[in-house]
Amino acid sequence: MAPVIASYSVSVLTRQWLNEETYELTCTRPPEFHFQAGQYVSLMHQGEEREYTILSSPDAETLRFVIKQVNGGIMSGALANLTLGTTVEMSRARGYLTFRPTDRQVYFVATGAGIAPFVAMAAAGVKGFAMIHGAKTASGLFYRKELVAAARQYIPCLSGTGASEAVMLGGYHGHVTAYTRANLPSGLYDFYLCGSRAMIHDMTHLLDQYYPGTRIYSEAYS
């Protein structure tokens, strides 16, 4: 068996701000690095280490990450200011929030940077899912275009804006949990949750209570 490579060196190629606090980082991809859509890596720089889910499809030539610049966040701040071309260390891919084929209706639910695994899955060819995408305002609905193209239904849920903005987007005014409860009939579904701990907590309890038998796969971000 080939030895497991513990870490890789990648160079930062581009940085693109998606809104005032979130940016996308593109890095080189080592040829011997493999991953599944939905997995994450640790990026390591100057003694700091943080985990980020890969946005790219598993056959992409570069590795893309969506990163929220956290207030006082050492790593997210460092990566936001890193000179392009700088090398950072990257772990092997880890994580189990990967798509499992099913006969059931599939719902992806994301808030914030938690959209990353679903962008990767869509890029990898996963189709037919419904995407419930939560954000405070429309500027937080990252990768909307890619997700609309792959999803059978895309539902933006805006919780920090007026009802009219949500309606203009063809979305829902309120949290992802409220949308789900108000719109999803009883049944057995496969739910994939990624985002804030509060969202995962609330969605999990909602699904357990009102949609018993539903499968839940989840991963919490900060």
Place this chain on the structure above:
Amino acid sequence: MKVYTGGGDKGKTSLFSGERVAKHHIRIEAYGDLDELNSVLGAVAAYLPDSEQTISDDLEGIQSNLFLAGAWLATTPDSSATGYLTPLPATVSKELEGRIDALSEALPALKEFILPGGEPVAAWSHVARTVCRRCERRLTELIEVSEGTNDELAAIQVYLNRLSDYLFVLARYLNKVLGTADKTWKK
């Protein structure tokens, strides 16, 4: 990634295959016992004399194998999630047999029942053995009353059976090398 979300605060948890089940579900009991076994093996390893490097390597390999086994126990056998799991290496049970034979060579033939105990490290090995037997019982119950089996669960069953024997021999071996005689059962 966060360790806690509170999603299990009301007594349910997700299997690796996504199903939400009560925390006392037989599948959770089964891999919970395996987790307990792994922890007790950690205690055995912690008490191991520095001179027993081969056994230390054995235990590290076994602990890793139990992680693989735990993932299989946490997954409904006919689910698509099994495609993401790593099988136990095919030779693990045979390797344990080889280690049992090697340790047994240093031991006198067993003619009477022995009382579990002796040196702390040997006593922990006996505890590990009994937890391992419980894991075996849980697994057979899981296979019998729950959602069936597959080749991997059958392989894990063999592995646990062999591991119990290894831990029994290991306890005797450790008492021997540390100079403590096993106490026999006096009827």
